[in-house]
Amino acid sequence: MKPASVRALGVAALLTTAATVWLGLWVTPPDRVQGTLVRLLYLHPPVAWVALYLAFGLAALSSLLYLWRRTRSLFWDRLAASCVEVGVVFNVLTLVTGSLWGRPTWGVWWTWTARLTSTALLLVLFLGYLALRRVPAEPEVRAKRCAVAALVAFVDVPIVHFSVEWWQTLHQSATVLNPELHVRVHGSMGWTLLLGFIALTLVFAWLVVVRYQVEVLSDRVGDEELEVSLAERQAEGADDALPVGAMAKPTPEPAGGPR
Amino acid sequence: MSYVIAGYVICLSVLAAYAGWLVARRRRLTRAVALLDDADPDVSAPPAPVADPGR
Numbered sequence: 632m633k634p635a636s637v638r639a640l641g642v643a644a645l646l647t648t649a650a651t652v653w654l655g656l657w658v659t660p661p662d663r664v665q666g667t668l669v670r671l672l673y674l675h676p677p678v679a680w681v682a683l684y685l686a687f688g689l690a691a692l693s694s695l696l697y698l699w700r701r702t703r704s705l706f707w708d709r710l711a712a713s714c715v716e717v718g719v720v721f722n723v724l725t726l727v728t729g730s731l732w733g734r735p736t737w738g739v740w741w742t743w744t745a746r747l748t749s750t751a752l753l754l755v756l757f758l759g760y761l762a763l764r765r766v767p768a769e770p771e772v773r774a775k776r777c778a779v780a781a782l783v784a785f786v787d788v789p790i791v792h793f794s795v796e797w798w799q800t801l802h803q804s805a806t807v808l809n810p811e812l813h814v815r816v817h818g819s820m821g822w823t824l825l826l827g828f829i830a831l832t833l834v835f836a837w838l839v840v841v842r843y844q845v846e847v848l849s850d851r852v853g854d855e856e857l858e859v860s861l862a863e864r865q866a867e868g869a870d871d872a873l874p875v876g877a878m879a880k881p882t883p884e885p886a887g888g889p890r
Numbered sequence: 891m892s893y894v895i896a897g898y899v900i901c902l903s904v905l906a907a908y909a910g911w912l913v914a915r916r917r918r919l920t921r922a923v924a925l926l927d928d929a930d931p932d933v934s935a936p937p938a939p940v941a942d943p944g945r
Contacts, residue, residue: 652898670894674901720908724901731897834905841912848919852926 632840640837647830654823662820668735669820675728677827681835682725683750683788686718687757689839691785694778708774709850711781713842715760717835722754737801745794746802749787756784770850 655673662669693711696702729747730740741747760780764773795804816824 648902652902656894656898667891667894671897674897678901720904724904727900728897731893731900735893838905838909838912841909841916845912845916845919848916848923852919852922 637837637840640833640840644830644833644837647826647833651823651827651830654819654826659819659823665736668732671728671732673823673827675725675732676824677831678721678728679725679750680828681831682718682721683753683791685832685835686714686721686839687753687781687785687788690714690718690757690781691788694781697774697778698782705770705774705850708770708777709843709846710839711778712764713839713846715757715781716842717838719754719757719761720838721831721835722750722757726750726754733801742801744800744802745798746791746800749791749794753784753787753791756787757781760784 651673655670659670659673661667665672690711693707693714697704697707697711726747729750733742734740760777763780764777766773766776768776792805794800795802
């Protein structure tokens, strides 16, 4: 991606996020039941959408494409790694914003209901993925291992999504991504929520692009540093093996060159 | 309202801190790659044209 395109994406993400904050905090009216707490909902569902569906969904898809022989390329491995790291940040924010909304609404910061527990489990699973990436191994071995881990972790995503349907839970059922796809939010509240989804999707896209560039650069620096240190090691070994005189005066080639 | 403000502040500052860290890391790595390229120039590249000293 060209630097100008990355910059344009960053500017678009910044502007839409600023507009969401302005609409969410100052323009939209307070809710009849929730009061001003409804303003947290312009952040919490978009953040959860990015973490669960976009980041971890894209990571699972990239991992699948890496494991499939026809499309196997380190591009998919790097993309999956970038999505998981950004997704983990958004997963933490999902739990934090949800907790801040839950305390005044439910009276508790945390409760072990199905939705919350499965979301926390998702965070732990993808933290495990990131830990697995740090285990030293050949790039191909690491990529294959991590792709399998991402697919295993992704099994929890549908559990998180349907947890509010399958079990009795404090968490409300889906307002936007419900089975009828009927959005039960109206007026300026609905538009602000939609803008929140767009803004955080753009933020996610920009972060993934930058994270991907970091992954490519760190792979390159890691490889080259390894080559440089190996060459130095070999040179040191050669120095030790050769007599001092041979190092000081290289043997001149006989006239006429090698025969 | 304090919960709302806390939510927005935490969310935006975490995202901004993470973005800043990523950009700083990218800058540092770009510099490291440039240094490595300088230390080990590409020998397969064609030599640069040399000006004729006679002229």
